[in-house]
Amino acid sequence: xxxxxxxxxxxxxxxxxxxxxxxxxxxxxxxxxxxxxxxxxxxxxxxxxxxxxxxxxxxxxxxxxxxxxxxxxxxxxxxxxxxxxxxxxxxxxxxxxxxxxxxxxxxxxxxxxxxxxxxxxxxxxxxxxxxxxxxxxxxxxxxxxxxxxxxxxxxxxxxxxxxxxxxxxxxxxxxxxxxxxxxxxxxxxxxxxxxxxxxxxxxxxxxxxxxxxxxxxxxxxxxxxxxxxxxxxxxxxxxxxxxxxxxxxxxxxxxxxxxxxxxxxxxxxxxxxxxxxxxxxxxxxxxxxxxxxxxxxxxxxxxxxxxxxxxxxxxxxxxxxxxxxxxxxxxxxxxxxxxxxxxxxxxxxxxxxxxxxxxxxxxxxxxxxxxxxxxxxxxxxxxxxxxxxxxxxxxxxxxxxxxxxxxxxxxxxxxxxxxxxxxxxxxxxxxxxxxxxxxxxxxxxxxxxxxxxxxxxxxxxxxxxxxx
Amino acid sequence: xxxxxxxxxxxxxxxxxxxxxxxxxxxxxxxxxxxxxxxxxxxxxxxxxxxxxxxxxxxxxxxxxxxxxxxxxxxxxxxxxxxxxxxxxxxxxxxxxxxxxxxxxxxxxxxxxxxxxxxxxxxxxxxxxxxxxxxxxxxxxxxxxxxxxxxxxxxxxxxxxxxxxxxxxxxxxxxxxxxxxxxxxxxxxxxxxxxxxxxxxxxxxxxxxxxxxxxxxxxxxxxxxxxxxxxxxxxxxxxxxxxxxxxxxxxxxxxxxxxxxxxxxxxxxxxxxxxxxxxxxxxxxxxxxxxxxxxxxxxxxxxxxxxxxxxxxxxxxxxxxxxxxxxxxxxxxxxxxxxxxxxxxxxxxxxxxxxx
Numbered sequence: 001x002x003x004x005x006x007x008x009x010x011x012x013x014x015x016x017x018x019x020x021x022x023x024x025x026x027x028x029x030x031x032x033x034x035x036x037x038x039x040x041x042x043x044x045x046x047x048x049x050x051x052x053x054x055x056x057x058x059x060x061x062x063x064x065x066x067x068x069x070x071x072x073x074x075x076x077x078x079x080x081x082x083x084x085x086x087x088x089x090x091x092x093x094x095x096x097x098x099x100x101x102x103x104x105x106x107x108x109x110x111x112x113x114x115x116x117x118x119x120x121x122x123x124x125x126x127x128x129x130x131x132x133x134x135x136x137x138x139x140x141x142x143x144x145x146x147x148x149x150x151x152x153x154x155x156x157x158x159x160x161x162x163x164x165x166x167x168x169x170x171x172x173x174x175x176x177x178x179x180x181x182x183x184x185x186x187x188x189x190x191x192x193x194x195x196x197x198x199x200x201x202x203x204x205x206x207x208x209x210x211x212x213x214x215x216x217x218x219x220x221x222x223x224x225x226x227x228x229x230x231x232x233x234x235x236x237x238x239x240x241x242x243x244x245x246x247x248x249x250x251x252x253x254x255x256x257x258x259x260x261x262x263x264x265x266x267x268x269x270x271x272x273x274x275x276x277x278x279x280x281x282x283x284x285x286x287x288x289x290x291x292x293x294x295x296x297x298x299x300x301x302x303x304x305x306x307x308x309x310x311x312x313x314x315x316x317x318x319x320x321x322x323x324x325x326x327x328x329x330x331x332x333x334x335x336x337x338x339x340x341x342x343x344x345x346x347x348x349x350x351x352x353x354x355x356x357x358x359x360x361x362x363x364x365x366x367x368x369x370x371x372x373x374x375x376x377x378x379x380x381x382x383x384x385x386x387x388x389x390x391x392x393x394x395x396x397x398x399x400x401x402x403x404x405x406x407x408x409x410x411x412x413x414x415x416x417x418x419x420x421x422x423x424x425x426x427x428x429x430x431x432x433x434x435x436x437x438x439x440x441x442x443x444x445x446x447x448x449x450x451x452x453x454x455x456x457x458x459x460x461x462x463x464x465x466x467x468x
Numbered sequence: 469x470x471x472x473x474x475x476x477x478x479x480x481x482x483x484x485x486x487x488x489x490x491x492x493x494x495x496x497x498x499x500x501x502x503x504x505x506x507x508x509x510x511x512x513x514x515x516x517x518x519x520x521x522x523x524x525x526x527x528x529x530x531x532x533x534x535x536x537x538x539x540x541x542x543x544x545x546x547x548x549x550x551x552x553x554x555x556x557x558x559x560x561x562x563x564x565x566x567x568x569x570x571x572x573x574x575x576x577x578x579x580x581x582x583x584x585x586x587x588x589x590x591x592x593x594x595x596x597x598x599x600x601x602x603x604x605x606x607x608x609x610x611x612x613x614x615x616x617x618x619x620x621x622x623x624x625x626x627x628x629x630x631x632x633x634x635x636x637x638x639x640x641x642x643x644x645x646x647x648x649x650x651x652x653x654x655x656x657x658x659x660x661x662x663x664x665x666x667x668x669x670x671x672x673x674x675x676x677x678x679x680x681x682x683x684x685x686x687x688x689x690x691x692x693x694x695x696x697x698x699x700x701x702x703x704x705x706x707x708x709x710x711x712x713x714x715x716x717x718x719x720x721x722x723x724x725x726x727x728x729x730x731x732x733x734x735x736x737x738x739x740x741x742x743x744x745x746x747x748x749x750x751x752x753x754x755x756x757x758x759x760x761x762x763x764x765x766x767x768x769x770x771x772x773x774x775x776x777x778x779x780x781x782x783x784x785x786x787x788x789x790x791x792x793x794x795x796x797x798x799x800x801x802x803x804x805x806x807x808x809x810x811x812x813x814x815x816x817x818x819x820x821x822x823x824x
Contacts, residue, residue, distance in 0.1 A: 010481035018488070112819035115812040117777045130820070186657065383482050390485045393492040400496045404503045411510070419507065423500065 006378055013366050013387065020355045021394050027239030028401045034238045035299050035409045056163050056182050057085040058255070061155030063148045064090055064169040068097040072106035074169055077209025079134050083178040087136040089159045090169075093151035094123075094144030103139050108132040114140075114158060120266025122153040148251065149267035149274035156261050165255045172201050172211055172304040173253065181255045184296025191294045192260040192282060195249030196302030197233040199412065200226045204304065211304055214412045216421050219309040224429045226307075227422065230402035234299060234409065241297040245348035247283070247328075249295065251275035253303035260293075271331070272448075273324015280332040283344045287335065299409050315440045322444025326357055330448070360441035366391070367435070392430045399426035520551040528559050531574040532567045544578040553580065553587075553602060560605040572606055581606055588614065597629045604633030612638060619645055624655040631656075631664050639668035647676045650695065651688035658694065665698045674699040681707055686717040693723035705732035712736055718745040725751040730759025741767055746776035753779060757786025762793050769801055772810035780810060784817035795823050 060078055064071055071090075078088050092100045103109060114128035123145040131137040142154045152166050163182060167173065174180075177196070184194040202217035217223050240246045249256075254275065264278070264285050271277035279295060286293040308314040329336075329352060336353070338345040370387050373379035403422050406412070413422060527542055544552055560571050575581065580602070587599035588611065600618065603611045615637070618630035635642035642664060650661055665673050677699055681692045689711070696704050708728035713735045715721055721740065725748070728734060740752040753771050756764050768790070771783035787798065798818055805811040 007479055007481060010479070010485075014481050014485055014488075017485075021492075113812060113815045115781075115809070115816040383479070386482050386485045386489065390489045390492070393489045393496065397492045397496045397499070400499045400503070404499050404506070407503045407506045407510075411507075419503070 006373065009369060010383075010387070013362075013369075016362055017390060017394065020359070021398070023351060023355060024235070024398050025401075028235045028398075028405070030240075030242055031235035031238035031299075031405060032408070034242050035234075035405065038299055039409065056185055057161035058083065058087075058163040058165055058178055058182060059155075059159030059161040059258070060086060060088045060165045060167050060178075061152055061159055062088065062090045062167050062169050063093060063151030063155065064095065064099055065093045065144075065148075065151065066095045066097045066099060067169040068095070068099045068102050070170055071099050072102050073209045074171075075103070075107070075137070078167065078173065079137060080175070080208075080210075081173060081178055082175045085161075086178060087138065087159065087161060088134075089155045090137070090139045091151040091155045092139060092141045093148075093154075094142060100139075100141055104129065107134060107137055107139075109139055114138070116158045118157050119262045120153045120156050121269070122150050122157065122266075125154060125158075128158065145269060147269050147274065149269040149271060152274070153266040153269070156258065156266050159258065162258055163255055164258045164261060165253065166251065167303070168252045168305065170306055171252045172206065172209065174302060174304075175210065177253070177302040180298055180300045181253070181302055183298060184294070185255070185257070188294050188296065190292045191257070191296050192286070193249050193254060193256045193279060194296035194298065195237070195246070195254045196298045196300050197237075197410075198229060198250045198252050199233075199301045199304050200229055200307045201304035202307050202309065216413060216418050217307070217309070220425075220428075221311070221314055221433070222307045222309050223421065223425045224433045225314075227399050227402065227425045227429055229307075230406050231398060234402050234405040237297045238299050238405075240348060243343045243347060244294065245343045246295045246297050247280055247344070247348050247352060248276045249279050249297070250303075252305045268331070271324065272320055272327050276324055277328040277331060280328045280335065283341075284332045284335050287338070287341050287344065290340070301410055301412060311436070315436070315443075318437055318440035319444040319447060322357075322360070322441040323447045324444075325352065326445060326448030329353060329357060357445065360438045361445060363391075363438050364442055367438075395430050395434060396426055399429065517551055520548045521555060524548070524552050524555055528555060528571070528574070531570045532559065532563065534566070534570060542578070544580070549580075549583055552578075553584065553598060556580065557598060557602050557605065560602075568605075575602075575606060581608055584608075585611060585614075588618075593623060593626060597625055600626075600629045600633045604636035607637050609637060612641070616641070616645060619649065624653075624657075627653065628656045628660045628664075632660065632667070635664045635667045639672050643668045643673050643676055647673070647680050651680075651684060651692055654691070661695060662698065665695055670698055670700050674703040678703050678707060682710070686715065686720045690717070690719040690723040693720075693727050696727045701729050701731060704729050708732075709735055712740070718743070718748050721748050722751045725755050728755060728759075730755065734759075738767070741771065746774070746779055749774065750776070750779045750782045753783040753786050757782070757789045760786070761791050762797070764790060765793060765797065765801065769805075772801075772805060772814055773807040780813045781817075784813040785820075787814065788817045788821045788823070798823070 062075065062078065067074070075088060075090060090103060092103065109129035109131055111127050112130050114125075116125075116128075123143040125140055125142045127141045129139040129141070131139075138158065140154055140158055142151065145151060145154075155166075156164055163185060165178070165181065181194060181196055184191045200217065200222060201211070202219060202222040203215045204211055205213040205215070216226060237246055237248065251274065260282065261278075264282055266278075267274045268277050268281070282293070282295065308317055329349065335341050335345045335349050337350065341349070366387070370379060370384040374381045374384035400423070403419075403426060407419075413419060556571065556575055560568060563571060584599045584602045584606065585608070587595055588603060590596045590599065600615065603615065612634070615630045615634045619627050619634070621627040621630065631642055631646050634645065646661075646664060650656070665677075673695075677692070677696060681689050681696065684692055693707065693711075696707055699707075704727050708724045709732060711720055711724040712728075715724070721743070725734075725740065734740075734755065737752065737756070740748055741756070743749050743752070749771065753768060756768055760768070765787065768783045768787045771779055772787070774780050774783065787793065787801065795818075798814065802811055802814050802818075805814065
């Protein structure tokens, strides 16, 4: 009886492993196809310098809360972006440090009466400022809304251009990030939102807010995250893009059509993962209204972000992300297997529920079952080891797929040492790091079940981002 | 199960798991090797490209400045042609006049024209586009028929690039072929259409564009009017005047208001400023800001209290821009506004203009 039960459980886990990895493999193949197509189209871009004159005016909204240390450098870098028509709207979300004072002195701001329309909900604005030095810079000082979503909404109300990019105050953009990010809007007029690949800035060298030299972080936690980001952006999102089922545009950098943001009610201040919730909501509303739309994704590294280097910060981030995932799916559950939802309802949402949301739960049960079973003599150790080895080898295969995609598309880590380090990380992340992320995600899962609320999160900035 | 090669495999799930492990490890190793191969190939390609570019850049620079060494012309090797073409197109895109002529002469002496003609029939779109662009830069009249046929290609970039090349070689012919198709080819990026029309010149495009717009449906005319920006001023004002007098379609009225240069009187202006569709009122307010004088102050003042935010915004901006209106005039207007929204809006516009 017990051996039959054990075998049934073994088959269940094997089936789950096979399903999840086949899904990832399919994503990887789709991503290879998308990247190839994208690389061909970029070679078209190079043909005519005049192509770069095609542009849509864009407003960069930068929500900031207690960013006193880096805000002036970050905004100066944003103001130097290569794009013909853009404005920067910084939203100070009632910071308790001297973020606003730094902005006022750094950019010679003076208050002026902005008669804006409140089209999406946000906490009251205390004052608006404009810069005497930069005509395209405005700063909004508002009451603290407790979350990034509220600050972003204030920015959406005030900005004036048809495209809005939400940018993290500590995000490092490439000089041509905007030109790249608006491409989906130029190529497909149905595009309502678009994102690009986010990379880890830890270990890189910066000069005046721009990336000067790319390197891998020395901190092992940050190094593991490099692999995770490659997996997530290169084959996670690029795989969904051709199916019209991108469910996440990263909060670090995403471009939206302003009219769409207003139509769907802006960011949800109650959402823990406001970036994912917004995209899933856009899918839902567009499907409900039977409208044509497209959410684009480009594999170019458009934004570099500071990854947490301590277990506490990383744990808190991963717990929040998983909590946000559950909430986004729950709030938009209309999409689940809805006949009107197309690939989003029949592929993406079931995938996210089964493999992303429930993944840590199943993985944790698997670990406990095999390790516990072996300890208590239900399973022989050699059999448990086979399953653990399988989990390890499949995890490594997916990471190596991501490294291959990176090499194939936009290789940033060009030194042999860096490639070796990436391979080492792909192997070593399976020993400890992966189990930790399962634990944090599990915590997020239970937080979602119990419905706890979330506030602005401050991550300790890494010391390994070398600034000059 | 006894035949199974792994001694560990005591049950079916275990043997499947073991096989999967072996396959995934093997796949990982293969991918690793493939990644390394990709890297080596990329390095090799980059190095070869750098050598080719370094060699030909000097020769191209010599041709541009007119300092090319006399004697035997360099020979363009088969494997260098693609890289050279890229470099040549890039340089040529920045040049006009004698330097461009010398660059064309260099390309012809190297037999680039024949190569490019072949490339223009390539199946790879990127290659084809590059070739068509080069044909335009080379002003290759022998390719005219092929480029004219390519304008009807279903691929957006191919068709518009063919039009661009054609405009570089024979502007009147390009315009005659292109203008009747613009309204149907909404897939053409507008900036590219602008570029082609600009390259042809306002004297060449004004008349055919005028005729095409007057013969078009309201929807097509509204779309085509945006390109009238390149036409001669009198043609723009004639089009705007005629359409504003005769049309009731809001989209067309907006397009006509955008087309007007402000040098000719605007028919039905007060009617348009009070139009029931807000974006017509907004566009009319913008036009008044562009062409109006102090006498128009009252017209815009009324719009400051409009229900629509954008109309108030544009009216305030227009008021601040009006010729002959002083800061005290604006302060006076502001002081007599009872509507808080109107007052705030004018305050903002004045602050943005730096007069408050």
